[in-house]
Amino acid sequence: MTYAITQTCCTDATCIAACPVNCIHPTPEEKDFGRTEMLFIDPKACIDCGACADACPVDAILPVESLTGAQKEYGAVNAAYFEDREPEPAVDGPNFHAWSEPVFERSLPSDFAPLRIAVVGTGPAGMYAVEDLLLHTGAEVTLVDRLPVAGGLIRYGVAPDHPSTKKAGDAFARFHTHPRVRMFLGLDVGTDITPEELAAHHDAVVYAVGAGADRRLGIPGEDLPGSISATTFVSWYNAHPEVAPDAVGLSTERVVVVGNGNVAVDTARILVSDPDTLAAGDIAAHALDALRSGGVREVVLLGRRGPAEAAYTRPELLALKHLPGVELVVDDHDPRTGAAIDAAGPGDKAAVLRGVTRAKVDWSLAPAAGRRIVIRFHSAPVEVLGDDGVRAVRVTGGAG
Structure with missing residues (x-):
């Protein structure tokens, strides 16, 4: 049975070095390396040796026949990468000098003191x-x-x-x-x-340090209680020592998340996931208690661009489609959204949304029964409304 790379791919290329038949692409020598969301295994070239699975530091490589639930789609995702794909040009061709690979010596002579x-x-x-x-x-x-x-x-x-x-x-x-x-x-x-x-x-x-401050929206009302950065929320559920256990309140039924990147998707998923499932991981105890007692049933993901330009990766979006007990909905308020999904090619992110419920959501109503994530494209926040706390968010493309 062939192997496939799944959602948790870290793209560090450890598996490429372990593969004896060069069936994992793109390799560091290929122009697409670092540009794709993940690495892919060619099912036609894979010899089922399992060397890549043993080498993978994040357990992202599994036999295709053993994939279950949301992971089942990754067999097709891996195979689709190689459909109609031309092989990479050889270095020793008519348009290349027959030079060997450059060598950059990074060690010093032994008579020098170590750096x-x-x-x-x-x-x-x-x-x-x-x-x-x-x-x-x-x-x-x-x-x-x-x-x-x-x-x-x-x-x-x-x-x-x-x-x-x-x-x-x-x-x-x-x-x-x-x-x-x-x-x-x-x-x-x-x-x-x-x-x-x-x-x-x-x-x-x-x-090798990250950004020292959150990115501001620059809109009125963003400093109201209940309006927090994704950095704070992620640090809160991961027990970051600089974020207090009571930094996040979850008493509301509806949460608006500004952005369509992987962090936004993580935020939405955590907010509506079954706390019993999250308890199997290493979520902070105070976050788990807050999620158990909180009232969040709906998360709205706001994206200022369309589904073809969303910043999240396909693997993270696929995970949202298969989140147990959670409905995924696309707000069909703008005709460009449905058109982009329908026109998307097989390997495009927008194509993942085919089959997902589309509906024009009436935001004046309370969230429907159950739990759901609503993706609203072509919308950007322009004002956070409220007196002593966040009451609503006004957005472009209609009322929010």
Whole structure:
């Protein structure tokens, strides 16, 4: 039986190196590498050896015959990538010089003292830098993170119902105790130590840290109680030490999420998922209690562009279609939405929405019975309404 790559693909190419027959694409040598949402296994070339599954750090590779539920579609997703696809041009062709691959030497002669490199940030970016330094140079590495627990976005940014994705942190953790690594947690560069002090004791400093502030909407009312950033919400359900357990209130029936990226999809999914299912992951206890006692039954995803331009990936959208006990609805308020879905090609994100209920939602009514996620395209927030808290959101393309 052939293998397929599923939703939790981390695209770090470990599986490509393990495959003995080069059936996983795009490879780092191909122009599409880093541009696709995930990697794909060619079912015609796969020899069913399972080497890729053993190498995958996030358990995203499974036999096609064993796929169940929402994962069943990934057999077709993998196969569709290779339909009518021309093979990559060979390097030694009539339009290329027959030169060998360039070699970039990253190690120093043995008579030089080893480099001392500081890496600020223990998330994926920082740890990939550390991995390269340890594998290809003799550098001594100082790891610094302002939080008391290492991991960065792997620890505090991945949704708790994606435990396989978080397993990537296990691969990084092996470098924390490497003999050429020193790690300092709870050390804030800029507060506990200055950048100049850090640089004075190292040959180079790599800053692998994320954005230090949330992105503002710039609309009236966004500072009302009940209006929070996605950063706060994600940190709240992941028990980030800088976000209080009572930072999020879930007493309302309807929540509006601005954006159509993967974080927006994560937010919507967590809000309407069965708490008993979430309890099997590593969600914060205070978040689980709030979800159990809260009243959220409907989440509205606002996207200012259409379904063809949405920022979420196909795997995350596919997961929404198969969320147990949750109806997925597309607000059909704008004719461009349905037209884009109907015209989408097989590999387009918009095509995933075929078969999803389309309806013109009356927002003056309370949410319908049950739980649902409504995607409203061609809408952007222009004002948050309310006195002592959020009461409604006015959006483009009709009343919100």
